[in-house]
Amino acid sequence: MFLKLLNFIRGYVVVAVSGFSAERFINLAARRSIYLWDAVRDEGRLRISCSIKGFKLLRYCSKKSGCKLRIVHKAGLPFILFRYKKRRFLMLGFAAFIGLAIYLTSFIWLVTVDGNERLETKALLDKLAEMGVSSGNHKSGLVLRDIERALMAAFPEIVWVNLDIKGTRARLSVVEGIVPPRPVETGQPCDIVAAKDGIITSMATELGRPMFQPGDVVKAGDVLVSGEVVVGSDEYGFTSYFVRASSVVLARRYYEYNFEVPLAYVIKSFTGNVKRNYGIILFDRQLFLENSKSPYLNYDIVSSENRLHFGEDYPLPAVWFENNYREFIPITVRRSLEEAKIMSRTIVNARILRELPVDTEITDMEFYYVVDKDVLYVSAVVTAVENIGVQVGLGRPGPAMNNEQ
Amino acid sequence: MSLAGKDKHSSGSGFRRRLAEMLELPKEVVFNLPVIQALGNEEISVTNYKGLVEYNEQYVRISAGTGIIQLEGVRLILRQVTAEHITVSGRVKKIEFLN
Incomplete structure (x- = not known):
């Protein structure tokens, strides 16, 4: 097997020897250390294989032994290559193909991110692109370990990261940890400042000098509890020391939501007619194989994408996609006033959940409606009680305790 | 002998x-002396031979230090021929030493 492969690579010639003494011819060749193999007696003639190099020496042996030599068959790589030697452009094209393949596989064509749960994939991809890991970038010259370190620095949530470039694919694996809370700056004096407007309903002060009482109206930015505690006063002024104010200041606030609920709306009734359309995305350009126009007036597009691969590790910068245009008939449906009012409550509840802090207590909700022909105008006033105080450093240097002297 | x-x-x-x-x-x-190695009856290898005397499908005669070694068989072919050794394969029936 191995010998056959070697012979194929080096090339060999099958010759027919005819004449009085083929044995003498073989002896002469062997004496001159010409390697011969697979000699077969074939109707008086001898067929024998020898290497290309050996064949040139065989001429002498044939003359001396009086045998005639005839080439029956040339086999092996050198002859195949020789045949293509004249086809210069074929060889050129072949070389160009290999060169191009090598050149194109030296780029990154696909960047994938896995393992992220809370971090956004796009944020990670953007950061990677900033450091040169993005589709279409050359992969040489990237120091992966440095990029990993930079990612760790940029995203404190990441506790472990691995960037691996295999073929034309860059794969980022991250493991997220729980971000440790920012260390509490104990000892540093601070005030409690209102973050929002409101009417104070209660103050539970642990440390510091309260500046307002329940019932007072405060504006965002007001100091609610001062970190400066006065301990005495004389003709020269106040004597005070600074503390880290700590207080829970609850305030009543009003939120107003204005929106409209349509009384008539459209639902889609799919007819079942689907038109398929195929295309390819090369780099960032969409190329449709057919007319990309929909034959329908009203339609939804459902598309699926499939990235082309050159083996597992060589994704290409091309995506095969399929668009399905699904025809539907729009049907107008009316909802009753009652339904619209229920819906407005649902909308308000959803917005409260999404927009207000988690520990907010909703004490009251009032709805005002104006009915138009096709629309229900809603104005909702939500009364909420929430903690409006935030700790803000005093912004002036000073010892944690006191300046009595 | x-x-x-x-x-x-x-x-x-x-x-x-x-x-x-x-x-x-x-x-x-x-x-x-020639060293004769036989792989069953299908391959006979003779090292340290002097020359090939006769070769056809039935008989291979090889001259060596002890005289002529005659191999008799069916469809004999010379698998390898170098200056040091010669390998005959096929279905070998007899190995004879002729003087």
């Missing part, structure tokens, strides 16, 4: 033979 050493294909004089046996020298080197 003569054991006395007068024949030209003999394995050397008595003194050389005794010396080679005493020193445990490889006999094929000292007496220029």
Whole structure:
């Protein structure tokens, strides 16, 4: 097997020897250390294989032994290559193909991110692109370990990261940890400042000098509890020391939501007619194989994408996609006033959940409606009680305790 | 085959033979003997041969230090021929030493 492969690579010639003494011819060749193999007696003639190099020496042996030599068959790589030697452009094209393949596989064509749960994939991809890991970038010259370190620095949530470039694919694996809370700056004096407007309903002060009482109206930015505690006063002024104010200041606030609920709306009734359309995305350009126009007036597009691969590790910068245009008939449906009012409550509840802090207590909700022909105008006033105080450093240097002297 | 050493294909004089046996020298080197290796009946390899005397599908005659080695068989081919050894394959029936 191995010998056959070697012979194929080096090339060999099958010759027919005819004449009085083929044995003498073989002896002469062997004496001159010409390697011969697979000699077969074939109707008086001898067929024998020898290497290309050996064949040139065989001429002498044939003359001396009086045998005639005839080439029956040339086999092996050198002859195949020789045949293509004249086809210069074929060889050129072949070389160009290999060169191009090598050149194109030296780029990154696909960047994938896995393992992220809370971090956004796009944020990670953007950061990677900033450091040169993005589709279409050359992969040489990237120091992966440095990029990993930079990612760790940029995203404190990441506790472990691995960037691996295999073929034309860059794969980022991250493991997220729980971000440790920012260390509490104990000892540093601070005030409690209102973050929002409101009417104070209660103050539970642990440390510091309260500046307002329940019932007072405060504006965002007001100091609610001062970190400066006065301990005495004389003709020269106040004597005070600074503390880290700590207080829970609850305030009543009003939120107003204005929106409209349509009384008539459209639902889609799919007819079942689907038109398929195929295309390819090369780099960032969409190329449709057919007319990309929909034959329908009203339609939804459902598309699926499939990235082309050159083996597992060589994704290409091309995506095969399929668009399905699904025809539907729009049907107008009316909802009753009652339904619209229920819906407005649902909308308000959803917005409260999404927009207000988690520990907010909703004490009251009032709805005002104006009915138009096709629309229900809603104005909702939500009364909420929430903690409006935030700790803000005093912004002036000073010892944690006191300046009595 | 003569054991006395007068024949030209003999394995050397008595003194050389005794010396080679005493020193445990490889006999094929000292007496220029062929080494014949048989792989079952399908491949016979002769090392340290002198020359090919006759070759056809039935008979292969190889001259060596002891005389002529005659192989008889069916569809014999010369698998390898080099200056040192010759390999015959096919279905071998007989190995004979002719003097």
